[in-house]
Amino acid sequence: MTNWLNPTELSSWLSLAELVVKLPAALDAQLQRDSGLSHFEYMVLARLSEAPAQSLRMSSLAAISNGSLSRLSHVVKRLEQRGWVVREPCPEDGRYTNAILTGTGREKVTAAAPGHVGAVRSLVIDRLDADQLEALRAICGRIAAGLPGSTCPE
Template sequence: MSTGGGAGVEQPRWLNAAEKEAWTGLVSLILLLPGRLEAPLHREAGLTLFEYLTLSHVSEAPGRRLRMSELAYLANGSLSRLSNVVKRFEQRGWVRRSPDPEDGRYTLVALTDAGFEKVVAAAPVHVRTVLDVLDPLTAADQQALARIAAKLRVRPTDLA
């Protein structure tokens, strides 16, 4: 591939065949999996994938409470997006927000009994869809996927 660059111009590094195949596979996963995971949740439980992950992570936390910043990381969303979702959840009676008693600079989100009932009702839909994705993979494939995801995941510095 000619880039038309002149002398002294640094040429870009292009992907080799193996890198291109890996990248194409990753992009396909990024673009196709969210819809595949979200459609059944939306249809059967009235939740987006982000909303389900938000409720699920709080339900699994000690005391069913998490700092908003930690929840944003776990649910893979910005604090702004999470704040909007949590506000809607508060209006539905699924969560409560309060200052963190250990450090008032942080806000805690706590799951109510109604929120726990919602996530418990939605969980089988999500798990069924996740298993549809994972079942074609061998145990070794699943372990490799977990290792790759861990290497590619970026943890915000304020949560490290």
């Protein structure tokens, strides 16, 4: 006996399903067009640029970038080939690898940031009022908390 979605629930769900497909595509398109970066690549560079010493362990970087370690490893290899990141083993514990943003990498993400933030603003933030923005934060937090990989399993 399946508990199917009623029309109200279905409508909300279909709206969300459309969003999770199309919003990432739109943001990727802007970054790709204007900076030649995928959203994930941008995220990696941006997180590094915010980190102390422009440097983070691969596993921490993977976590805050919402990606798997394997995915990050492939992406960092490509970013390294483009000269935006370097990798070096952690001196204290050889199991860890630190990803470090280079000077050129910093320039790259600095140049890409305004366009990306502009897209986030025009596609999301500026289309919602203050109440909606707060509701969105609460809703996303609530759903994310129940997802596998959350630090809050309840």
